[in-house]
Amino acid sequence: MTLNIKQRFAVVGIYLSLILGIGYYFSQDWKFLFDTSNHLNVILIVVALSLVFGVYISEPFFTKPIDVISKWITILLFLIGLNSNDCMLLYNYWLIASFVFICSGLLLVLFQNNNRFEKQQRIAIDFICKISRPEIIFTLLYFTVVISFFQYKPVEFPILIGFGFLLAINKPIVWVVKFATKLFTNITSKSDLSKFIGQVIGHESEDLYRVEIPFDNPFRQKTLKGELVYLENIKNGVVGIVLSERILLGKKWLEIISLRDANKNLISFDISSTLPLTGGKSIFSKTNAVFQLDVSALSEELKVTLGSNNIRKNFKNLIGIVWEGSTINKIKFNKLFSADLQDERKIGEGSIIQTTIAKEEVLYQIIDGRTDEENLEFKDTHGYIIGTAQKIGKYFIEEKELNTVKWLPEIYTPIFLLKVTEEEYNANEYIGKLPNTNYGIPIKKPHELVTHNTAILGILGIGKSCLTFEILKKLLATTDVKIFCIDLTNQYTKELPKYFASNIIQIDFAPVRLAALKAGNVDGHPDNPSTWGNEALYRTTIKNEIETFINSDKRVLTINPDMHNVSKAGSAFKITHKTELSPAEKARIISERLIVKAASLGETSDARFLIVFEEAHSLVPEWNSVSNAGDVSATNGTAKVILQGRKYGLGSLVITQRTANISKSILNQCNTIFALRVFDDTGKQFLENYIGSEYSNLLPTLEERHCIAIGKAMKLKQPVILQLNDKNEIEL
Incomplete structure (x- = not known):
């Protein structure tokens, strides 16, 4: 069943209306609701209503042994309290079935922790739970009662039988509810700019928040990473971009970061007129609804603002965000890039990444990584990678050197893989370069x-x-x-x-x-x-x-x-x-x-004078060598x-x-060291x-x-x- 809780209640409401309508039509008053001697009360209120509530409310997905006991006790009490039990077909069989299933359920509950007959218990539980589903037993009971009390009534019988088949197959009502839901959603949508994606369920900062996509939302089947969205904030739409997606046990979560303009204000627009707004201190509204954004429907001014946003224009080089545990010299970052892009993007030890410290672009070099996991819901966990990068400073192209930048970036600041520049690299001017870049490192003081x-x-x-x-x-x-x-x-x-x-x-x-x-x-x-x-x-x-x-x-x-x-x-x-x-x-x-x-x-x-000691271990050996x-x-x-x-x-x-x-x-x-690949522990310990x-x-x-x-x-x-x-x- 793919109905959400609101849709299930809608289906119950429709069936309840039909039950009341049929009862009133045949009895011409509402006394049948309280008259237990009236056969309409028996079939509509007791049987049909139990079927509807059981299928759509109490047990929409699965039945437990305790549910088996409660349902058969209900049927047993119904049979015992029936005024015309001698007229009911298969009355004794229903009594016997009630006692059998009640006793079976009680025994299974009593011996549920006994490991001796664990396999047999699982088989028995599976059998009685499937047989005792409300759509099975209450449907059979409904048709038994209709045939027993209404088979000789030419008007009531076909209508009640038809209603029983409607209860059994239920697809027409479900289709009506789904159609009405879709129609209502389209009519009440506040903007033609987007489609509903999900609800905000948590946030780590003003700019970073997590969204859960509903079970029946079509966006669950789509790849949304890199998509522009907006958060409905009363009358405003606050623009963000999807950083990552996580799927576990049928649920899907998105991690979204808000976009800001050159003045560090949130990029937002009026939902009705799409006029750009200024300011904006918070991204969280009463509804916390997130929608897909159609950029083509925005104003030209807003398009220019979005186009100049660093996160959006450099999104393909985004590899993560600054994570907890970062220090002045090293940052931790939560990796967001996909594993299959690792070779393409040259991610690994030595890779140069870039982030911002007080509006200044600073370079870091990846030196380590570890795996970790977080709890998404209950005992469900999501694995991810935390990288470590050493601050190496800001590279000044004209001076051809790295200079120190003080302090550290704010937590959750985006981190990008450094783009290869178009700067010409001449090997005669440098001893080497930062890996996969054209940022050369020269020998600044050759005499030293x-x-x-x-x-x-x-x-x-x-x-x-x-x-x-x-x-x-x-x-x-x-x-x-x-x-x-x-x-x-x-x-x-x-x-x-x-x-x-x-x-x-x-x-x-x-x-x-x-x-x-x-x-x-x-x-x-x-x-x-x-x-x-x-x-x-x-x-x-x-x-x-x-x-x-x-x-x-x-x-x-x-x-x-x-x-x-x-x-x-x-x-x-x-x-x-x-x-x-x-x-x-x-x-x-x-x-x-x-x-x-x-x-x-x-x-x-x-x-x-320079003395070059080639094979220095033979020319200046350690005392023990x-x-x-x-x-x-x-x-x-x-x-x-x-x-x-x-x-x-x-x-x-x-x-x-x-x-x-x-x-x-x-x-x-030796004041200057060039350390190439080394395996021996002594060498590693010395260089440490x-x-x-x-x-x-x-x-x-x-x-x-x-x-x-x-x-x-x-x-x-x-x-x-x-x-x-x-x-x-x-x-x-």
């Missing part, structure tokens, strides 16, 4: 990449070297720095010419000096360690090579310590053999020669150079794939001190060519996920 040290961390094959070469290219273009690349892989020799001119690159030391170094690697006196190996000659060679390189027009020197034949005495006394210097020990000697040269040039705030005791001292010596080098314009670029195995004394000196736990938890899932960047050189006051430049964009 050197003087304040930089680290690039990430697993093997994730793009660390490519990022390193790009940074070196940008440093060469913006500073006068001389770069010393300590590279154990020989990768720099092959790859650097792809990024800048090869004529500014020097490949290792001069061959003649390397040959002399090899020739000087000799055995010495057993009691004199200084006569063994060529460590002293190596220091002199490095000093001379540094002087030559600095005084040349070369800008980059690649050094592979593994190719340098350097050794020292194997013991302090009674020496019998030499030992090779480890890469960490050679890196220390190179670093110490460089700071001596930098100090001789005096103090400066500009970048002079060294291969020999000498590496501990060597790493400490290199760390001392990095610590003191800033005032002389000396700095380092540390690249490693194993954060756990690199000296933390050196990493802690720089970027926070939310961002460190994202490290294992970072996409290719993405990193989490933070640092003074880029003027980033908080960590940001960047989409790095493609290799093809930065190679020559």
Whole structure:
């Protein structure tokens, strides 16, 4: 049955009128209403009325065992009180049926908590409830009484039989009621602009409210997200837009937000004249009725106002609203976009979203999400997603940087996915951009990449070297720095010419000096360690090579310590053999020669020399990762150079794939960090001190060519996920 409660009462009213009319027609007075000896009273008042009230009022949907008992007791009392029971057909059978169903119902109620015969109880309950439906038993009783008392009355019999069939099939009356309801609704509609959708049942704020669509409303079958509606507010229509739809157990709810003009006034109109109104402090009226809005019927002025509303014109990028639990630095948002749009809209970790703080557009970056649920009605729940986004500030296109915006957005403020701008993006000007945008992040202070040290961390094959070469290219273009690349892989020799001119690159030391170094690697006196190996000659060679390189027009020197034949005495006394210097020990000697040269040039705030530690876990290992005791001292010596080098314009670029195995004394000196995909817990825990736990938890899932960047050189006051430049964009 698809009638609502008002329609069911209307049907009962029609049947009641027919019952009274038939009774008055045959008896010519109203005494039959109270005369129990009158057969019309028996059939119309007792039987027909019970049938009507049972079908449309008391049990319109289903029958319970307790209803079975009450109905059969009513029938039993009717049979016992019948004056002419000897004239009634099947009288004894009706008595027996009454006792059987009453006793059955009582037994089922008595043993309802007995699990022993649970299956049999369900079958029995289903049987007696279906048999005892009012449209079955009262219809049978009605026809039994009519045939028993009126079969020999030529006028009453056909009319009462016909009325009985009308009761049984009931469709004509139902159709009349539905038709009248539809006609009445159309006639009494206050506006041709819309159609009735539902009623407001709750609101979270002045602008955000929830609407329930009635069971029989045709809008239940339509998709309304993004549709314009209006709330009837006495004589005004307050315009809103449907944010989301929720369906559960046959019910449908809408979440609607009111639209406001440029002055933050509610957009509203006069329902009768559609003239725009001003002001408007509240959206809630006495009726709380919501209607679909036909924009074409509005005034031109109102159309322009609606067209300029940010929510409406940018609705396809709307992804949610600010939710409870938001803070100054992070916001929570209730996701409204559909799951099937996720790939299309690029929603996920790192996505840039936009909302408003005191009329100012502010950017946030999604860093986390969780599922949750809410109670819709009784025990019905609705699942949804709550996202977390970090405030990154407002992007100024001319300055090409993110600036801080204070405070936080109001709760339920709409949030949009940042639209891709038409701004031209030149990879040579930026180190990367905000994901899926053209908002580039440049290196604002290239000198501080050197003087304040930089680290690039990430697993093997994730793009660390490519990022390193790009940074070196940008440093060469913006500073006068001389770069010393300590590279154990020989990768720099092959790859650097792809990024800048090869004529500014020097490949290792001069061959003649390397040959002399090899020739000087000799055995010495057993009691004199200084006569063994060529460590002293190596220091002199490095000093001379540094002087030559600095005084040349070369800008980059690649050094592979593994190719340098350097050794020292194997013991302090009674020496019998030499030992090779480890890469960490050679890196220390190179670093110490460089700071001596930098100090001789005096103090400066500009970048002079940059030491690139490729495979830094081998060049400056952590104390628990060294291969020999000498590496501990060597790493400490290199760390001392990095610590003191800033005032002389000396700095380092540390690249490693194993954060756990690199000296933390050196990493802690790195003011600018580029963190690519990392899996090890040590690396995540170390980076957590720089970027926070939310961002460190994202490290294992970072996409290719993405990193989490933070640092003074880029003027980033908080960590940001960047989409790095493609290799093809930065190679020559």
